[in-house]
Amino acid sequence: GAGVSQSPSNKVTEKGKDVELRCDPISGHTALYWYRQRLGQGLEFLIYFQGNSAPDKSGLPSDRFSAERTGESVSTLTIQRTQQEDSAVYLCASSLVSDTQYFGPGTRLTVL
Amino acid sequence: TQLLEQSPQFLSIQEGENLTVYCNSSSVFSSLQWYRQEPGEGPVLLVTVVTGGEVKKLKRLTFQFGDARKDSSLHITAAQPGDTGLYLCAGLLYTGRRALTFGSGTRLQVQP
Numbered sequence: 094g095a096g097v098s099q100s101p102s103n104k105v106t107e108k109g110k111d112v113e114l115r116c117d118p119i120s121g122h123t124a125l126y127w128y129r130q131r132l133g134q135g136l137e138f139l140i141y142f143q144g145n146s147a148p149d150k151s152g153l154p155s156d157r158f159s160a161e162r163t164g165e166s167v168s169t170l171t172i173q174r175t176q177q178e179d180s181a182v183y184l185c186a187s188s189l190v191s192d193t194q195y196f197g198p199g200t201r202l203t204v205l
Numbered sequence: 206t207q208l209l210e211q212s213p214q215f216l217s218i219q220e221g222e223n224l225t226v227y228c229n230s231s232s233v234f235s236s237l238q239w240y241r242q243e244p245g246e247g248p249v250l251l252v253t254v255v256t257g258g259e260v261k262k263l264k265r266l267t268f269q270f271g272d273a274r275k276d277s278s279l280h281i282t283a284a285q286p287g288d289t290g291l292y293l294c295a296g297l298l299y300t301g302r303r304a305l306t307f308g309s310g311t312r313l314q315v316q317p
Contacts (some may be wrong), residue, residue, distance in 0.1 A: 097247070126304055135211075135293055135307035136248070149302060184247050194305065196247025 095119065097197035099185050105203045106175055114170045114200045118187030125168050126186040126194060127160055136184060142168065143190065175204045208232055209294055211308035218284055219316050226279045226311045228294035235297045237270055237277045238305065242291040251279075284315045 098117045118125050123144045128136040138152035142162040162168040182201050186194040210229045236255040240248035254270035261268045267280040291312050295305040
């Protein structure tokens with residue numbers, strides 16, 4: 094498809110387990126962003142990748158959160174030892190440099 | 206403390222009424238964007254304003270960027286049920302960080 098895709102769409106996990114969330118950006122988009130959206134709230138920035146530059150990790154809430162991106166393609170957000178407060182929708186966006194960010198549909202994470 | 210304050214948080218109105226949503230900050234933004242988000246989907250960009258004092262119109266929606274680039278408003282004329290959704294303002298700070306800073310959102314419901 095032409096848009097940003099994310100998988101899985103829903104993930105239910107038990108407290109303490111690790112989870113991996115995937116983002117496939119729009120082809121050719123050099124920038125990729127991860128945001129977190131708690132129920133009924135705005136989006137919180139987590140991490141930003143731009144080409145081969147060092148990622149901007151300033152939004153990651155703890156060292157349990159990490160993300161990788163392979164070149165200018167797929168990105169994976171990993172949350173280790175999940176906690177109930179990690180429950181949220183995790184949104185990925187991609188863009189050309191300094192251009193409009195296009196968002197995926199998100200992954201709804203529920204930690205029991 | 207939220208960097209971008211949106212008000213009101215919730216708004217329920219009848220079809221045909223007018224409404225205004227506000228987005229305020231003590232910080233200066235290089236640009237400000239308005240998004241609309243529907244359940245289960247990522248935010249979709251409505252407009253970007255970049256010049257202090259700028260006014261943009263999109264059919265029944267009017268967007269304004271404050272002269273000091275610290276605030277913005279979204280005015281909807283003759284609201285329709287199809288306008289129902291979560292409206293988010295988001296800005297780019299002058300820090301050079303490319304990730305957007307989001308407001309907490311305004312949930313609008315338009316009753317037929």
